[in-house]
Amino acid sequence: MAGSPRRSPVFEGTQPSPTLSFNHWVETQNAQPPSPDLFSDSAVDEEFWTSHQPNPAETDTLPVPQTPPIQYRPALTPLDLSNVWHSKRRQLFSPEPSQTDDNKLWTFVYRGTPPRFDRTTRANCLYVDHGDHFHFVFECCPQNKNRTIQRLIDSGNLDRRQTMSIMATVQPVINWNNFAAYLVRAAQTPIICVGKKLQHLRDDLYMVPRERRDCATLLRDERGARQKMANITRKRRLDLLRNLVETYDARSFNELNLALTYDERDDIYGEYGPQWKETAEHCIQNYTMKILLEQQTSRFEDHIRTNSHNRDCQHPRDTLDGEHWLDLLLHVNRINKQEFLTNITKIMNREIDRKNAFVIEGPTTTGKTLFVKLIAESYIYGTVQRSGDHSQFFLMNLLNKALALMEEPRITQLTVNDFKELLGGNAFDIHVKHQKDERLTRFPVLITTNNDLTYYVLGEDDKAIKERCFYYKFFVSMRPMLQSEEERSEERGED
Secondary structure, eight states: OOTOOOOTTTTTTEEEEEOHHHHHHHHHHOOOOOOOOTTTTTGGGGHHHHHHHHHOOOOOSSSSOOOOOGGOOOOOOOOOOHHHHHHHHHHHHHHHHOTTTOOEEEEEEEOOOOOOTTTOOOOOOEEOOSOOEEEEEEEOOGGGHHHHHHHHHHHHHHHGGGEEEHHOOOOOOOOEHHHHHHHOOOOSSSHHHETTHHHHHHHHHHOOOOOOOOOGGGGGHHHHHHHHHHHHHHHHHHHHHHHHHHHTTOOOOOOHHSSSHHHHHHHHHHHGGGHHHHHHHHHHHHHHHHHHHHHHHHOHHHHHHHHTTTTTOOOSSHHHHHHHHHHHHHHHHOOOOOHHHHHHHHHHTTSSSSOOEEEEEEOOOSHHHHHHHHHHTTTTTEEEEEGGGGGGGTTTTGGSEEEEEESSSOOOTHHHHHHHHHHHHHEEEEOTTOOOOEEOOOOOEEEEESTTTTTSSSSHHHHHHHHEOOOOOOOOHHHHHHHHHHHHHHHHHHO
């Protein structure tokens, strides 16, 4: 019609919907022949089937999808891709990867008015009344924990003033069986289940007897049962090595290793493995500290009677020879026996203030070293290096000892102050190699020397050192007397 406005070929003057027009155009312009029904009679019409198929040899016959005319295209509106971009960004840079099956059981304590859930609520939880508080159990992923709690507070009409308290008590349920026993043991009302998601947990709670666990011993009994066998095995192994250490009276690992038999080494290695040395050193240290404490707290006269020196020599059946030798030793050196034994007893018992050393001076073969070693062998003792002025750690070996034994100590102007403190019985700090300084407490000091003890110090220091000692001198050699004593013993043996 001339002069009339251009009408739409489809909807008679109404501007067609872009979507409907586009679909209509696709159906009419790019239509393909329908697939033949293989079970119909027309399926055998080979001419119909082949006439509608494109021939690859002829390029012009290939169907090419055509672009719809402009009037049938959808309106070009700017696309908002912000949501798509943020979604991809969250997937790539999310601090916690999204997991669909990451739900866990959580619990919190609520102290407030009783919960009131509506029948139409979509919440899923269960709660138990424990008298002064309620235990809530719910399931969600860690990312939605706070949001789920807020929904439970809203749907259960919980006291909002308890929100901070609820958030402070939220924790995951690690062992549901133990926690279920705790809930049932202290429950005062039936378990309330809201929703159907946790009904299987409510059924578990009904199967738990109330007498199964006590709240105070919830995990202690289980841990005790689990560790009982481990403790028994550990104690049995420790007793084995401790008995060996006490049997061989080992004061160091080398002593124990030399004393063990071939079979004992194999048994220990099979029981402990390569770590047996660490356990052995612990047992030796513990055994040594036990003996050290006994020696430090017992008196000298009582300790001597216990025959503690039997590690190197056995106690003789007849002590008359020993008494005769001691009387002869003191007689030939013109020393009062009563005074000599009284003074050494005072030193060993630490009875005199600022006097803590017993010194014997004399040439070789006079019996001074034999005498002090007979006493020192009854104790855990330490020695001091002769060249003490060449090292600042020369007193380190006296730590954790009950007695100090010094042979030919070299007291110089560099070490005289340390020796004043040591011989005076004062506690002072000493240097320890590769460790911090440690406090050296009082213990008796026995000294033997061939020359004057204060040969290398000045006059004032000489006087101060000797005031801190009981000083005796041996002059007569004891070798002829020892030989005569041996001959007498042989004669008595022949008789």
